[in-house]
Amino acid sequence: MPFxxxxxxxIAQNWGFYTLLTELPTYMKNILHFNIASNSFVSALPYLIMWLFSIASGLLxxxxxxxGILTTTxxxxxxxxxxxYGPMICLVLVGYADCNKDAAIGLLCGAVGLNxxxxxxxMNSHLDLAPxxxxxxxxITNTFATIPGFVAPQVVGLLIDGHETIGRWRIVFWIAGIVYFIGNTFYIIFITGEQQEWNDLDNPQDETKVIHGASPPGQYGSFDPRRSHLNPTSAVDGASSPTTIPEIF
Known part of the structure; x- marks a missing residue:
């Protein structure tokens, strides 16, 4: 289940991320009435905050x-x-900020920045489970997580096409918030920071290592003429083979 x-x-993260990445300029232009061309800094501000916060949170x-204050899990x-959960709360609140530009921009910065x-x-769990x-x-996960990159904008388009109202955008933000909630709740229930057994490249059931080039057991019966000169006892049934090394490493 950790995987x-x-x-x-x-997938949940990318749904909200791509919703904002592709539709935020439209919301700022048509609802908040920002001139994107002359207010490029305002458009880039949420992602600048996200960049800074990702560095700070990583160091922390x-x-x-x-x-040893916290376990990996x-x-x-x-x-x-x-x-x-942070962006979920901010996105839901954005839908009720109406045309208050300052409140909406602050919440959008929080939604993108906290992300x-x-x-x-x-993002680090892949390495935790199996280095x-x-x-x-x-x-694997990123392949499927890019699906929201084209599905989310389509859903937004169906909801707001010809209906550029705060009420319709509120639905968009609620959908993203619900996806965030479901995705993270599932994650925190089933994730672990412990390395998984299947990460081990060695087969734990193998008790011996066979020297490269040795014939498979039984190919020549109990007597292998190619190896008899190495150990005279190899011609005797039940004798130990000199071509096997105990798994002690």
Missing amino acids: WAIFVGH ADHLRTQ ATRRIFNSIGL GAVYSGY NFAGTLMG
């Missing part, structure tokens, strides 16, 4: 873990909750 926790959390998360749960905490949450397969896990 599925990352899977669900990643590492400090809490290395000092607790760290991932707390920071992922900041990164998803930076996920880089200390599920040997972290790249593969990231490839």
